[in-house]
Amino acid sequence: MALLGLLVLLALARPGGATWDTCRGTCGLRPVASDHSSLVSDYETSGSSRVASLVKDSPGVPPGAWPGVVGIQSALENGTWHMCAGVLIQPRWVLTVARCFFRSGDASIYEVVIGAIDLGEPGPNAVLRHIQRILLHPEYVAATATSNIALVELDTPVECSDYIQLGCVPDGSLAVPELRTCYIAGWRATPASAPSPRLVLQEAKVRLMDAQLCNSSRWYGGAVHPQDLCAGYPRGGIDTCQGDIGGPLVCKDNDGDYFWLVGLASWCRGCSGKKRPGLFTSTQHFHGWIQAQLGSTPAQKPTEPALIPSLTPPLIPTVITEAPEVELDTSITVSFPKDILLRFFGTLQDFLDFLRDKIDG
Structure with missing residues (x-):
């Protein structure tokens, strides 16, 4: 019973009821509309x-439905214009094509809309970032569209949500x-x-x-x-x-x-x-070139497919630290990271809500 009480408290204590508050190094997911x-x-x-x-x-x-897609716009004297699309692949990096920047390589004139469906009315789930740096592939040839790829570094990182995810x-x-x-x-x-x-x-x-x-x-x-x-x-x-x-x-x-x-x-x-x-x-x-520019570990595909499309990313991270001890009634001590417990019981609560909605429906 002591363990059950602890589980209930942890389930109720999950932060804001949200399970997609950061990218957590996971990519390729579509939590809201994967079906x-x-x-x-x-x-x-x-x-x-x-x-x-x-x-x-x-x-x-x-x-x-498309949580990784971004709109790249140019802010000019005669207004703001949609130039092209791209995909968020790291919290601070967008992958797109070099042709997008045919008018100017000046990063200061561009801005990126992330998490929007309607560019005219981005809505509360969208965020706006400015571009800090544009990296065109060195072998890009505009006339033939050879090596037509580019990386865009945002001025500040983006937090993932149901509406903002990383591409794989x-x-x-x-x-x-x-x-x-x-x-x-x-x-x-x-x-x-x-x-x-x-x-x-x-x-x-x-x-x-x-x-x-x-x-x-x-x-x-x-x-x-x-x-x-x-x-x-x-x-x-x-x-x-x-x-x-x-x-x-x-x-x-x-x-x-x-x-x-x-x-x-x-x-x-x-x-x-x-x-x-x-x-x-x-x-x-261009995977090798992308990794060389980012200079960091790429986001990873989920290690296990989600049972329900709207649940959280995999529950087992690659690094486990600060594992608090939980004592069972049998006096056997089992260590679990608090972060895993919080996310696990948040997922469990979402699953129960999902079942209840199905039954009520």
Whole structure:
């Protein structure tokens, strides 16, 4: 009973009821809407004949559906303009494409919106950061979009939440071509008929396509680089377009409930055309360069898939310190880190709430 009382107190004492208060070195999670994108229709099998870049007539994705995506804007004399997208990969670092900064490499004119769906009304879950430094890949060639990748250092770190998470950059051990469920996202204008058109985040399901096919004579005719990925559909209809550059291409892990950031929207010929799928900079290809610039341990994929999408990251950290002792009635002493206990019972409480909602519903 003494142990049970302690467990109840710890469960009630979890900080603010929040379980996603920091990034904790975990990436690839979508705590609020991890099931949402599984409902996005597969364009190839939907029977639709409508051609569109992403889903341009959509009102946008639900809040939290893409917690790693950021909007990069330039503040100029004539207003603030959306330039491109990117993905948060460390609390202080955003990965995007070098093409985003074609107008100016002056970091002072840019700002980054993180955790927003509607760039016109970011909402209370979003944060704004200024850019401290821009690192373009040294082999970037603007004319051909070769090595089209860049890192952006923010002026202050970002704390993770349900609406802000880190993207997972795969290393060479991941067989990217074998990933089967992939999505793209980008900011598109709301329909012109809307009362006040705004840029809202939209998404679409795509398929990774064979690079040799994309590079064939009737497709891109040799213009696809070895560091590019090709994603979309042979008949077109779903693609990235202007305003989407730097946007993510993510694929769900075949075995776990997390997502890999495998590409960044780089370039294309036209939008949504037949035999003109989107081309994406392969983040795996530049994994070594990314790590060299960051000079720190990368965020890691979850060690175990979450049982319920909205629960916390893995409960076992890589380093355990300051473990308080808890005495059981049997006089056996077991050591647990307080941090693990707090998060465990916070998760347990969330799970019980989840079950109660299901029963009441």
